[in-house]
Structures are given as structure tokens and as C-alpha cells.
Amino acid sequence: MPEALQNPFVLWFVLTVALGGLAYAFLRRELLVKAILYGSFLIACLVVVWPPYDTAERPGKIHLGLDLRGGIHLVLQVVTDDALNATIDDAVQTTRAQATSKGLSFASCQRVDTTSFALNGVEAARVKDARDILKDYFRTEWDIREPSEGNFTVRMTDPYVRLVKDRTVDEAMKTLERRVNQLGVAEPVIAKHGRSGDQILIQLPGVTDVEAAKRVIKTTAQLSLQIVEDVAPTTESLLQSTQGKVPDNMEVVQGQGDTPGQPVFYLVRKEAVITGRDLKNARAGVDQNNQPDVQFTLTPTGAEKFKRETGRNVGRRLAIVLDHSVASAPTIQSQISHEGVITGRFTAQEADELSKVLRAGALPASLKYLQQLTVGASLGKDSIRSGVLASAAAMAFITIFMLVYYRLSGVNAIVALAANLLILLGAMAYSGATLTLPGIAGVILTIGVGVDTNVLVFERIREELRNGKTVRAAITNGFERVWITILDTHATALIAAAFLFQFGTGPIKGFAVTLVWGLIANVFASYFVSKFLFEWVLGKRHVESLSI
Secondary structure, three states: OOHHHHOHHHHHHHHHHHHHHHHHHHOOHHHHHHHHHHHHHHHHHHHHHOOOOOOOOOOOOOEEOHHHHOEEEEEEEEOHHHHHHHHHHHHHHHHHHHHHHOOOOOOEEEEEEOOEEEEEOOOHHHHHHHHHHHHHHOOOOEEEEEEEOOEEEEEEOHHHHHHHHHHHHHHHHHHHHHHHHHHOOOOOEEEEEOOOOOEEEEEEEOOOOHHHHHHHHHOOOOEEEEEEEEEEOOHHHHOHHHOOOOOOOEEEEEEEOOOOOOEEEEEEEOOOOEEHHHEEEEEEEEOOOOOEEEEEEEOHHHHHHHHHHHHHOOOOEEEEEEOOEEEEOOEOOOOOOOEEEEOOOOOHHHHHHHHHHHHHOOOOOOEEEEEEEEEOHHHHHHHHHHHHHHHHHHHHHHHHHHHHHHOOHHHHHHHHHHHHHHHHHHHHHHHOOEEOHHHHHHHHHHHHHHHHHHHHHHHHHHHHHHOOOOHHHHHHHHHHHHHHHHHHHHHHHHHHHHHHHHHOOHHHHHHHHHHHHHHHHHHHHHHHHHHHHHHHHHOOOOOOOOOO
16 A cells, blocks of 8 residues: 555545545436445545554554453452551651650650541640640641540541542552553553442453563552661661660661571661652663662652752661662762662562552552453454354344345345444544453344344335335335334433443443444444435336335
């Protein structure tokens, strides 16, 4: 094909002009406009859908679903309690910082459960100050109670809990979308699943390395760089200088020691120098010893913070904490600005996967696998073959039936059915809808609805002929008097399909989409195209009988 004709619009225009020339040469003038309009529309559908399947030169225009192409189907649950705990921990840190800055003494400030924290042991002379601090920072969406003098309980309200949970699921979906895009998966499905509101459905057509995809999807990838205060082989020796207690502004994080299988423990500052949110980009690379590492660059804001804090802490160790585990803890040799390196005992594949999840961002909460299904490529091919054979068998049977029962008028019905299928496939290709195995069932059902419409029209034409009407009058009356019936039946089916699409899950939605497009296409093909074919064949000549 010439390069100019590879442009879909140019190809459609050239074919439409050719059709217009043929119509002008061979058709009556009163049919000319209809022929060009109907023909150009069908040509547009053909151009949009070609090629429908993958070829060596071009990918197919019909997107195949998981059950036809193969891949993985996952249902994950977002552990929203993680986000609630993080919200409470942030509130605890805020309360501690404000109380300390105002010289307010208290016994403890800590999380009670996933939705509340307690501030206890406030000195009697400063109770009012503590009350004011809590009211200033937790005015809305929090319930502040004072069960006894100097003791406060702060609880999230129920609407705020629901808001945090919904926001966590939405953020998790956005992060998963970015991660799936990193995998290069075409036409993935990522959507909420079930009625609980915390489940996410992921379908990845064409994915073969299931375990690698699962690792990239599920890794929380919460990154933070924190200043190290001390390091020891055990927690007991690490906390010996603090009488076995972790200071309020510190935390203990485990890491891998120099000896494989031997952990070490780091006492690090809770306040991170930078986090994963400050990353601009991350990529896999190799260090000076030719070992895999992950190199990152920072946003302008993150670079400014990194430069300031590394300048203050030259000579100290900086722990690179990934998912609450220290990947490495290098010494800060000099002030660092906008670039850094994450080193550790990575393989090349692990470094590549880590760079992908860092680029996509951290998940706001951890995930649980509730369901996993793997569809092999051979099963997908078998599904396609079975669906195509079923459609072909249905079409062949209908062709034979229509030709035997309605004789030459059956050819009209077959042409209308072919136009129906062409419009249906063109609409799916143009809208980017995915064809699934239930979708193929929708195609077959569309064929049946198209035949039913033709039967209604043809039987009405037969009835008009039996009543003594001429052929032309019988055809005109047949189409006009059945038109309302066609609209009623199709409108009813469209309403049912709309409910299936609104409330159904993935496979049901695939069926509903195909059915909707098929019904709309059938109204056009079975009425307008079929009527045009009768007008074209009969012409202006006097016809005594009709082969129907």
C-alpha cells in the first residue's frame, strides 16, 4: 500500500470518492445521496477496524481481553488500617512537637488504636495549654475528649475514617496504574472490585512473567533517607545507652549486615531527610565495582532539603530505608545536592524492579492478594478459535436458513448482517473497547437480534403482499409499520445492557459493551441498509412478484 494511503483519513477519502464515482455511474439519482452516505460510513468502519488482528507489520485494532490473549488476573485488598495508623502517627508527632516547643511536660503521647491517640500525664498547671494545642490542630474531623484531669483522647470521626480509607484506595489505584505502565502492558484493567470498597481488580493481558509483575505491583516502596544515630548487632546493645527505651524522636530499623543472614540494627531519626515523594526520577545502573545499584535524582524542593541536611551532617551515616528495612547506610562524605545512589545486595533484575516502583511512587498502604488467576496463551488461542468457530457456525446456519426460507430476499438479510458486524467491530476499534469471551457471546447474540429484525420486516412484507398490495407498497409498508416495533425491542434490550454495564464486573461489562454497540448497529443495518438494498434492486421497473 502506498505510504499516503496508510493514513486512515486519506484512505477513507479515496475509497469514498471511488464509491461516489461508481454510484454516479450505475445508480439512479434519487438513490445517489443514500448510497454515498451509507457507503462512506461503512468504509469508515472498515478503515477503522483494519487490520482487526495483529500482523507482522501492524498491531490489530481489536483489543483482546485477558481471557483471549492470556495474562494474569489479580484481586488485591488495600490494608487501609496502614493509612489510618500513619494518620494517627502523624498526629502524634505533631502533638509532641507542639507540646515540646511550648515547654509543656507530659508523661506520654502515643497511638491507642488505628483511629485514636492519647496524650497523658500533662502537668496540672498546663492542662489548659494542652487543651488549646489539641483544639488548634485537631479542630475538624477529630473528636477530643478529656476522661480525666491531664489526660486526653483524640479520635478520628467516622466520616473522616471513611474519607481516609476511600482516599487510600484511590491513591493505591493511581500508583498501581503508574506501575503497570512501567511494565509496558497494553490495555490493562485496573478498577475497584466488590462491595467492601477496599478491593482492586487488576488484569494484565499478555503478561508472561507473573512473579515479576506481582513483585512490581505489590512492593510498597516507601523510601526514606534518615540520619543514623547508632548501629549495633542487637537491639539490646543498641538501646543500652537509653536504658532500653527508644527515644520519642528516634526509631529502630533493621538492616542486613556484612555477613549474609546476620542482621544489624540502626537507631535513626524519625524525621526523614527526604522521602520517595521528593524523587524526580530513578533508574537502574552499576556502581564503581560494577555491582547493580539504583541512581536517583530529586525534585528542586527535595534537592534543597537534601543539600541542607547533608551539609549539616557530613561525616555521619545516612540510612537508606526502603519498606522499613535499611538497604544501605553510607557515610556522608560531603554536601550532596540533587542526585544520589541506593546501593545494596541487588541483582540486576531487583535493581530494575526497584527503579520502576520508585518512579511510580510508594503505595499509601500495603496490599493483600485475595485472588490470582493465570490464563495461558494457549488457553487464549483456544478461546479465540472456539469463539470464531461459534460465530462462523452461527452465521453459516443463519445464511442457509434465510436463503431457504426467504429465497432471494435472504441475500438482503445476509448483507445487512454483514454491515451490522462491520459497524460493531468498527465501533469497538474506535472506542478502544476490549473484546472478551463474553463479548464474543454478545456478537453472536447481535447476529440473532439482527435476524429477528429481518424476520419481523420480511413477515410484514409477506402479509402486505397477501393483502393484495403491490411489491413496492408492500416493501414500504413493511418497513414503516415495523419501525416502531424495532425501536421498542432495541430500546428494551439497551436498557438491560445499560444495567449490566453499570452493575456488572469485568466479563459482564464486556458482554454489555458488545451488546450495546451491536444493538445500535443493528437498527441502522437492518432498517436503513436493508431498505436501500430493496430500492436499489427493484429500480423503477414494474415488478409483479417478490422472491420472499
